[in-house]
Amino acid sequence: MIYEVDNLTFSYPKGERKVLDHASLCLEEGEILCILGPNGAGKTTLLNCMAGLLLPEGGSICLCGRPINSMKAREIAGIVGYVPQIHTPAFDYKVLDVVLMGRAPKTGIFARPSKEDEALCMRTLESMNLAHLAHRSYLDISGGERQQVIIARAIVQKPKAILFDEPTAHLDYGNQHRVLKRVRQMKEEGYSVIITTHNPDHALLLGGKAAIVGKDGHIIQGESKAILTEETLRSIYETDLKLLWVEEAGRTVCIAPGL
Amino acid sequence: MTSRRKKAVSRYGMMNTVFFLLLLFCVLGCLCIGKYTISPGECLHILAGKLFHLQGDWQAMDEKLLMGVRFPRVMAAVLVGAALSLSGAVYQGIFKNPLVSPDFLGVSSGACIGAAMAILLSCSAGWIQLFAFAGGIGAVALTVLIPKAMRSDSNIMLVLSGIIVSGAMSSILGFIKYIADPQTQLAAITYWQLGSFAYVDAQALLGILPLSGIAAAVLLAMSWWINILSLGEQEARSLGANVGLLRGLCIVCATILTAGAVCISGTIGWIGLVIPHFGRMLIGSDNRGLLPTVCFIGGMFLLIVDTTTRIIGPAEMPISILTGIIGAPFYAWLLYRQRMNLR
Numbered sequence: 001m002i003y004e005v006d007n008l009t010f011s012y013p014k015g016e017r018k019v020l021d022h023a024s025l026c027l028e029e030g031e032i033l034c035i036l037g038p039n040g041a042g043k044t045t046l047l048n049c050m051a052g053l054l055l056p057e058g059g060s061i062c063l064c065g066r067p068i069n070s071m072k073a074r075e076i077a078g079i080v081g082y083v084p085q086i087h088t089p090a091f092d093y094k095v096l097d098v099v100l101m102g103r104a105p106k107t108g109i110f111a112r113p114s115k116e117d118e119a120l121c122m123r124t125l126e127s128m129n130l131a132h133l134a135h136r137s138y139l140d141i142s143g144g145e146r147q148q149v150i151i152a153r154a155i156v157q158k159p160k161a162i163l164f165d166e167p168t169a170h171l172d173y174g175n176q177h178r179v180l181k182r183v184r185q186m187k188e189e190g191y192s193v194i195i196t197t198h199n200p201d202h203a204l205l206l207g208g209k210a211a212i213v214g215k216d217g218h219i220i221q222g223e224s225k226a227i228l229t230e231e232t233l234r235s236i237y238e239t240d241l242k243l244l245w246v247e248e249a250g251r252t253v254c255i256a257p258g259l
Numbered sequence: 260m261t262s263r264r265k266k267a268v269s270r271y272g273m274m275n276t277v278f279f280l281l282l283l284f285c286v287l288g289c290l291c292i293g294k295y296t297i298s299p300g301e302c303l304h305i306l307a308g309k310l311f312h313l314q315g316d317w318q319a320m321d322e323k324l325l326m327g328v329r330f331p332r333v334m335a336a337v338l339v340g341a342a343l344s345l346s347g348a349v350y351q352g353i354f355k356n357p358l359v360s361p362d363f364l365g366v367s368s369g370a371c372i373g374a375a376m377a378i379l380l381s382c383s384a385g386w387i388q389l390f391a392f393a394g395g396i397g398a399v400a401l402t403v404l405i406p407k408a409m410r411s412d413s414n415i416m417l418v419l420s421g422i423i424v425s426g427a428m429s430s431i432l433g434f435i436k437y438i439a440d441p442q443t444q445l446a447a448i449t450y451w452q453l454g455s456f457a458y459v460d461a462q463a464l465l466g467i468l469p470l471s472g473i474a475a476a477v478l479l480a481m482s483w484w485i486n487i488l489s490l491g492e493q494e495a496r497s498l499g500a501n502v503g504l505l506r507g508l509c510i511v512c513a514t515i516l517t518a519g520a521v522c523i524s525g526t527i528g529w530i531g532l533v534i535p536h537f538g539r540m541l542i543g544s545d546n547r548g549l550l551p552t553v554c555f556i557g558g559m560f561l562l563i564v565d566t567t568t569r570i571i572g573p574a575e576m577p578i579s580i581l582t583g584i585i586g587a588p589f590y591a592w593l594l595y596r597q598r599m600n601l602r
Contacts, residue, residue, distance in 0.1 A: 084494055
């Protein structure tokens with residue numbers, strides 16, 4: 001069991017509107033979990049609590065059997081890689097230097113990464129077919145490429161689990177698909193993967209488990225196929241969604257009705 | 260591919276060696292130049308003689324001028340320039356804001372109050388420096404305490420708190436100037452506020468050096484972690500950084516550097532803002548390369564500016580006048596060059 005979340009409670013602002021209310025879920029090693037929910041439900045809050053970035057008001061999170069609030073940032077970063085939403089940094093670093101930052105959990109505070117660390121980052125970029133970007137400026141590459149570079153940064157942390165905060169936001173359709181493919185591939189390679197997404201179709205594409213954070217802050221968790229029914233989807237998104245089997249695609253898709 | 264990277268690493272080393280040699284060249288040049296010129300050969304001769312306790316056949320007056328006046332002044336300009344640029348680059352990195360300058364947490368305004376009080380109490384030069392140093396550190400301590408009292412550890416709170424403290428300090432300074440004797444004290448306070456190396460005291464410089472040296476060494480050793488801090492609090496934490504500790508260490512060291520510099524020369528504007536930008540243009544944003552670079556070019560810049568003030572005017576002109584005249588258009592040019600990258 002890599003993650004055990006038990007009775008998690010969180011509200012914004014403190015003590016007022018509950019975005020997570022006695023939310024519980026669990027994840028075995030090597031599983032994939034898709035966190036769904038309407039705007040304003042606590043998807044990202046849940047993810048950030050699980051990454052140890054936010055302190056919940058109540059309840060507990062265990063990472064590999066240890067309570068996460070007793071662990072140092074460095075220890076958590078050794079187990080969990082975090083891929084934030086695409087953003088523009090204030091300074092212009094080279095792609096290889098951005099990936100190198102993933103070696104921070106293994107680097108002392110008066111030290112800097114070694115030649116071996118750089119070689120590892122270069123190999124990782126090569127294995128993701130991104131080697132041609134290594135010496136480019138991170139500000140000059142496209143949003144899709146930045147997302148891939150940050151994934152590379154999470155991989156060089158050598159974590160057991162990788163958390164993605166809306167990895168498909170701000171990306172065009174092709175890049176969204178490529179990112180999901182990469183996410184799926186991470187699962188095949190043995191990582192536990194958690195992603196938040198606005199698109200229920202992504203959960204269907206990825207398979208595995210899904211967790212739906214409702215407006216009331218409760219969580220419904222289970223196998224994607226089992227819990228993502230037309231009825232549930234209609235009630236979370238308040239829209240007349242349909243699940244259809246598409247023969248040509250070989251899968252069930254979630255589509256919205258005509259306007 | 261790894262061999263290309265090796266080149267990149269050694270490029271920092273090579274470029275920084277070049278900047279260091281340029282700095283040495285400037286130091287020698289500025290030791291020679293002045294209203295009374297000393298030849299470079301004699302200059303080196305005297306320096307070597309002093310260093311190895313040799314007897315030499317140089318003129319006693321040259322030695323007195325070089326070792327007693329010019330050498331401390333040149334060293335002070337280089338060290339103050341390096342200290343202000345280094346702390347400017349560090350502050351910009353940890354607050355992920357290229358528009359921040361070393362005094363935005365209130366160091367300079369606090370130091371001004373300290374110095375002005377000492378001038379008001381008719382203290383000696385040594386006490387003015389001590390008061391300035393304490394005032395600078397005290398102001399930053401206050402700035403850091405306000406967000407703590409509000410139980411917030413966000414960067415924005417710290418920046419706003421710096422504005423509050425600086426604002427309050429400049430009011431207090433206004434009051435001190437108002438009650439100061441306009442003939443002597445007010446003039447001294449104003450002169451101090453504009454900064455000058457005309458009355459540098461070698462003893463004070465030596466007194467500040469160990470603490471500032473340690474602070475600079477700590478910052479240079481942490482340079483890679485400043486890259487991580489520049490990603491923002493949350494992302495840095497997700498990479499395993501102990502943000503509170505790292506940021507605290509950076510603030511303490513950068514504040515010691517700035518306060519030390521200000522108490523030697525008075526407040527000097529622009530350099531801590533402009534030089535880090537110039538450095539990024541020369542060597543890139545990676546703080547591993549950038550921090551040594553800004554020390555060298557910052558030292559060089561202030562040395563050249565101070566030597567200019569030494570030569571041009573009949574009376575000693577305060578140095579902030581020139582750093583402003585040079586700094587402002589230079590900054591405009593840098594922004595013009597980088598306009599695509601700023602968003």
